[in-house]
Amino acid sequence: MLSALATDRARVADLEAQIVELERSLAALVLEKTIAQERLNAYTYPVLTLPDEIISEIFIHFIPIYPACPPITGLLSPTLLTHICRKWRTIARTTPALWRAISLSSDGTPFQNPAYISDILSRSGCLPLSIELNYHDSEDDDSESKVLQAAFLHCKRWEYVELCSWGFDLPIIERDLPLLRHISLDFDDGESQIPYIIINDAPLLRKAVLGAVNLSKLMLPWEQLTSLTVDQINADAWIPVLQQTSNLVHCELSLYDTGIDNNNPPPEVILPCLQSLTYDNLDVGFDNLDPGDDDGYDGFLNVVFAPALRSLRIAEIFLRPNPIGSLASFIAKSGCNLEELAVAGKRWVPASSYRKAFPSIGKFSFDGGADEDYATVEGDSDSRVHLS
Structure with missing residues (x-):
């Protein structure tokens, strides 16, 4: 019995010595890990060292050259740039030139959220706008009408406009468009009621592209074209x-x-x-x-x-x-x-x-x-x- 106790005491002492040695090794590993992590934390990726102005310029070159309109969502949209990281999201959202050209189609999900469209257009600040509004026959005419209303809130800044409607009854459009340079209109007379479009004041308008338009319902400053x-x-x-x-x-x-x-x-x-x-x-x-x-x-x-x-x-x-x-x-x-x-x-x-x-x-x-x-x-x- 005494012999067994002596053996256990010796074994405990041996295990304590091993534990102390392992603790020393673990402490060394923890210290090494801490030092390596500090080096990683101190490293800044080169792209993140660029000034915000340079990143904004790179973002602008990501989208088509104005006045071409990128999609509002998807791989080639400016919205994609807001999904990379917090810093890039802030830079993208505060770069007005990214949001000055916008393509809206009733085939796309943004038409389900007119408030989102209003927010997108507001990001462009006071820059002139290039805007494509393509309306198709839809079960959600109310949302489409609200999107159109949101777009018209910014019509004083419209510079390039494409408005197409197939199977959707647009309201009478009578606006002054002081920055308008180019207008494109296309309507399907067979499925929708072509609206009256009256543009009284558009001193910069020089180009018009008209497809399936009832010219008797269209009033433009023709002499300027x-x-x-x-x-x-x-x-x-x-x-x-x-x-x-x-x-x-x-x-x-x-x-x-x-x-x-x-x-x-x-x-x-x-x-x-x-x-x-x-x-x-x-x-x-x-x-x-x-x-x-x-x-x-x-x-x-x-x-x-x-x-x-x-x-x-x-x-x-x-x-x-x-x-x-x-x-x-x-x-x-x-x-x-x-x-x-x-x-x-x-x-x-x-x-x-x-x-x-x-x-x-x-x-x-x-x-x-x-x-x-x-x-x-x-x-x-x-x-x-x-x-x-």
């Missing part, structure tokens, strides 16, 4: 507008039909500053016309008087029945020095005939095929070309 693009329109609608756009330099028209009665032509449209003009045809039925049909469409071109014109793109259907004669008449009447001619769509006259008839034009382009049964191919005799 230098660039106008109109899509999906009939001729009887654009002539009254062009008569008010005396300062146009560039004009593109995509038309369903000519709508012009050559026996009772409309008043001449005088565009003294116009340098480039495009007449594109949206009616595919024109492609099936009989090349021998002598119905005239050339009155469409001769409505315009453009002495400064340098570039013309036109669907050949609008030059019938005598394409080359119509062009020659237009050039002579306008007194313009045409430098570039593009003939679009199906052609009844070969390219060689255009080049031969207008040797002073330096650049030609043809993006439609000629009717081989009616017109010769380029380089062959032009004996079969109908020019009467």
